[in-house]
Amino acid sequence: METEKLQKVLKNQHVLFDTNIFIKAYENFNAFSKILYLLKDCDCQIVHFPLVEFEFTRNSFMPKHRIERENFIKKIASLSLPFSSELIDNALKIAQIYAHKNIPNNQISLVDCCIAAYLMQHAGRLYLLTLNHKDFPVILLDDTECFE
């Protein structure tokens, strides 16, 4: 039932993969490919976000490894949605909301704040797939559209 609801919500939408999804993608490709099939059936487009690519590639020091990771991410997420210069300002506002709610600074990274700001910029048409909900406190989200 939950899958049907998810498919309905995601129909023709844009989806952003968090870095942890890309990590799981190579660690357990068979499980990941099921997600790709599901999104294909929903006619979703997977969005490329440069800061996710930064996180996914930053620790690979062999050039062939870094290139493989860059190509992997680009092959999966080929669509770029614009992001404005306001992104950092909005990320800062989001960080301030977290601070106001006593969420420790070290729990949520700058990249996570930028992802939240990017989602805010494209609210209603961009959905995030992540394995770590703690990085995205529900105080910012419409919990009617959160799926476990």
Add this chain to the structure above:
Amino acid sequence: MEEKNNKKDNAQKDSEFQKNIEELKEMAEKIKKYTEEEKTNGNRETPKSA
């Protein structure tokens, strides 16, 4: 005729998607291998830009 063309288009899209999945699987295997190599081998190549 239109229905036949749509079926043909869908079959082609499915085939391309399947091909992509297979390519991604190969890339995932390489990344897994390189990640293990980097964990066990500390020899770092200096980036050209450095």
